[in-house]
Amino acid sequence: MRVGILGGGQLGRMLALAGYPLGHTFRFFDPSPEAGAGEVGELVNGSYDEEEALKRFADGLDVITYEFENVPVEAARLLEQYAPVHPNPAALEAAQDRLVEKRYFRTLNIPTAQFRDVDSRADLDAAVEALWLPAVLKTRREGYDGKGQRVLREPSDLDAAWSDLGDKALILEQFVRFDRELSIVATRSTGGDFRYYPLVENTHVDGILSRTVAPAPDVSERQQRAAEGYAHRIQTALDYAGTLAVELFEVDGLLMANEMAPRVHNSGHWSIEGAETSQFENHIRAVTGQPLGSTGLRGQATMLNLIGTTPDPADMLKVDASHLHLYSKAPRPGRKLGHITVRSDHLERLETSVAALEALISGTEE
Ligand SMILES: Nc1ncnc2c1ncn2[C@@H]1O[C@H](COP(=O)(O)OP(=O)(O)O)[C@@H](O)[C@H]1O
Ligand SMILES: [Mg+2]
Structure with missing residues (x-):
């Protein structure tokens, strides 16, 4: 089959390397011309809001998948017109926003740390009051490899964390003392x-x-x-x-x-x-x-x-x-x-x- 992969990083590269022995071919979509997967398959460059580029990518593909979770949901849904997209783009929606994700876990009866939605400095104070310290303040979207997070240990940590992250939608999580x-x-x-x-x-x-x-x-x-x-x-x-x-x-x-x-x-x-x-x-x-x-x-x-x-x-x-x-x-x-x-x-x-x-x-x- 002709498989399209949204994202041309190492995960896309390793997906293709595993898929060639099964007889598949691979095409990648990535905004960067330097994307490393370009060495192991065709690379289409473009941004995720460029319908024309997405169409060029989808042309002739049998199935489309993705290697990173920040693919805009609209792009994944648009591509469904051309070929099946797996996993279901609904999974992107559930995983892209830490607040939505934690609520989703709760609805499926999967335990999580306690958490609070934080949209203002007053919300942050109320959330700290409810969850106590230490706690972890995170951006709801786009964090990875520990980026977009601050551990709050004492009340005096709040100001600095708020000035670093306060312009984004946030979630406060209880600090888990995991084994x-x-x-x-x-x-x-x-x-x-x-x-x-x-x-x-x-x-x-x-x-x-x-x-x-x-x-x-x-x-x-x-x-x-x-x-x-x-x-x-x-x-x-x-x-x-x-x-x-x-x-x-x-x-x-x-x-x-x-x-x-x-x-x-x-x-x-x-x-x-x-x-x-x-x-x-x-x-x-x-x-x-x-x-x-x-x-x-x-x-x-x-x-x-x-x-x-x-x-x-x-x-x-x-x-x-x-x-x-x-x-x-x-x-x-x-x-x-x-x-x-x-x-x-x-x-x-x-x-x-x-x-x-x-x-x-x-x-x-x-
Ligand atoms: N609520 C928490 N309590 C304690 N440690 C945490 C908590 N949240 C995150 N961490 C630590 O930070 C790491 C990265 O956080 P995570 O939420 O997984 O974000 P990322 O998307 O950056 O992987 C975790 O693997 C864990 O070691
Ligand atoms: Mg993680």
Whole structure:
């Protein structure tokens, strides 16, 4: 099939790389002529409000999907005139606004931190009064990698946070003292079939994902089932075809939803080597109407993100059992430039390699 992908970043690139063996071809839409996916498929440049450019992109495509959640909903809906768009653009609406998203979780009986809508300084004071400190003030839209957020620890933090973020629509969330962060990645087919990946454990540094361990250690069956239930409810309610990720906080054994991503997710990159079928391949299978593949584990895997700078590739490849993925992006502080996954059937071998890679990575950070 001819598959169109909205967004030409690393996720689009990895979707195409997973889809070529299945016989598909790929075209990307991105405002930037530099978009890294342009190296692995045709790239159409344009802005999301340019109907003409969207039409050019859609011409001859059999199905359209997206690799980032800030695709304007109007653009996705317009494209539905030309080819099926999966996942359902309703998923964009639910995921683009943190307030809508948290309310949506609540309607599906998925636990979240307490939250309040903040549209004015008076709202902020009232929200702090209700939720107490510490709390996290976030922009409702367009935040990623920890951007657009301020942790409020004392009343004196409010003024600075308000002057930084107060010109945008905001949400105040209770600060969750989580034991750890987990996520679940799930794929649903157009026919309503589900595949779940095991819960993984994520470590963030400065709000950016740094490491994923798959499977997460010490997960109970009850926790795995609870997380699958959250994904199941979301994907069913949205009549969703494709891969979805739900980020979770574990608190005293319970799982609270933090946010969802209606797309393949960084915490699923390990699955390229660590699962029978990767999150990317399953996404492509889902949106093209093909049967889903097994999410069974192949040993254990740890994924490390390469952020801002990358060690010498040769040094990383020397490390036993390592698999390097570079995204062809110019280095910039805080930017995800690639990732490296260690996969092994032996925990000791895996831990030795991960330690070696972490030493290389920390050696390149200024
Ligand atoms: N309410 C909260 N309580 C505690 N930590 C939080 C809270 N919200 C976010 N964080 C921390 O900040 C990280 C990034 O926040 P998140 O809401 O996931 O935004 P982003 O879209 O930037 O990933 C989370 O993974 C978590 O480590
Ligand atoms: Mg997040």
